[in-house]
Amino acid sequence: MSDPIERAVRILSASKRALAFSGAGMSAESGIPTFRDPGGIWDQFDPAEFGTTGGLVSMIMRDPGRIRSFVEETLGIFKKASPNAGHRALARLEEMGILRTVITQNIDDLHSEAGNTQVIELHGNIYRHRCLACESKRKIPREDLLGRVEAMLARFAELDLESLASFLPECTCTGRMRPDVVMFGEAVQDVPEAFAAAEDCDAMIIIGTSGVVYPAAQIPHSAAARRNIPIIEINPREHPFASISEVSITGTNAETMAEIMRRLDN
Numbered sequence: 342m343s344d345p346i347e348r349a350v351r352i353l354s355a356s357k358r359a360l361a362f363s364g365a366g367m368s369a370e371s372g373i374p375t376f377r378d379p380g381g382i383w384d385q386f387d388p389a390e391f392g393t394t395g396g397l398v399s400m401i402m403r404d405p406g407r408i409r410s411f412v413e414e415t416l417g418i419f420k421k422a423s424p425n426a427g428h429r430a431l432a433r434l435e436e437m438g439i440l441r442t443v444i445t446q447n448i449d450d451l452h453s454e455a456g457n458t459q460v461i462e463l464h465g466n467i468y469r470h471r472c473l474a475c476e477s478k479r480k481i482p483r484e485d486l487l488g489r490v491e492a493m494l495a496r497f498a499e500l501d502l503e504s505l506a507s508f509l510p511e512c513t514c515t516g517r518m519r520p521d522v523v524m525f526g527e528a529v530q531d532v533p534e535a536f537a538a539a540e541d542c543d544a545m546i547i548i549g550t551s552g553v554v555y556p557a558a559q560i561p562h563s564a565a566a567r568r569n570i571p572i573i574e575i576n577p578r579e580h581p582f583a584s585i586s587e588v589s590i591t592g593t594n595a596e597t598m599a600e601i602m603r604r605l606d607n
């Protein structure tokens with residue numbers, strides 16, 4: 342059988358605890374630019390500079406206008422983003438008893454919003470916040486968080502560093518909370534749980550990742566080295582996991598997953 346979509350459908354229909362491993366390409370069709378695709382916000386804002394706590398703080402002191410543009414641009418993207426057909430397909434696969442876990446490098450919350458219940462977020466979640474004093478974590482409702490950012494932007498020109506901090510959500514211990522996302526140089530989250538889930542799955546779908554960010558990219562390799570599980574990779578431009586994949590599909594996430602679901606449902 343040479344049709345790669347048909348082979349993917351065969352693998353999934355035989356699976357009871359598949360795992361999806363996703364990267365930024367998963368959310369490209371939700372309007373969230375990837376790091377490496379041209380023309381996105383990361384062409385204007387270097388992730389190495391805007392993705393470190395030190396970089397952000399020094400930018401607020403040196404060039405607050407650039408922070409404002411970055412926050413404005415990001416806010417616009419997150420306000421419009423919603424789960425695409427690929428996210429919805431993974432939620433439906435869970436409902437059908439085919440897929441058990443999603444491991445994602447994304448911070449956008451779209452897998453949970455689509456309905457998946459076991460989502461391991463290696464790089465955190467923009468809506469979950471962590472107290473800078475007591476370390477406890479809390480998810481801030483989407484509208485509340487985006488409203489706070491909008492209010493902060495409206496008064497940005499008159500704010501100093503201290504008053505900017507007053508826009509951060511307050512913890513029950515009265516400490517301020519920061520977004521629980523992994524900046525460059527910070528520890529990746531839930532790594533043992535991710536490796537354990539990958540080693541326990543009976544099939545894997547890898548969607549929209551360049552496979553260059555470690556230790557995330559090690560997870561599929563480690564699962565493949567331990568057990569002979571069928572792996573499906575979906576990416577319109579490259580297949581960095583081709584050496585361990587049974588099926589490499591050249592196509593976008595939303596289009597390919599919609600077609601897989603159409604055939605699975607028939």
Ligand code: NAD
Nearest residue numbers: 364365366369375376377446447448449549550551593594
């Ligand atoms: P990446 O930017 O390195 O690679 C994106 C990959 O997605 C590329 O291989 C590209 O060919 C592929 N792609 C592009 N459009 C696609 C589509 N429509 N369907 C399927 N695949 C598509 O992203 P990465 O590998 O996830 O690693 C970079 C880091 O970027 C991660 O750490 C992640 O945390 C962070 N990031 C997250 C988001 C998000 O939360 N949505 C967005 C940008 C970056």
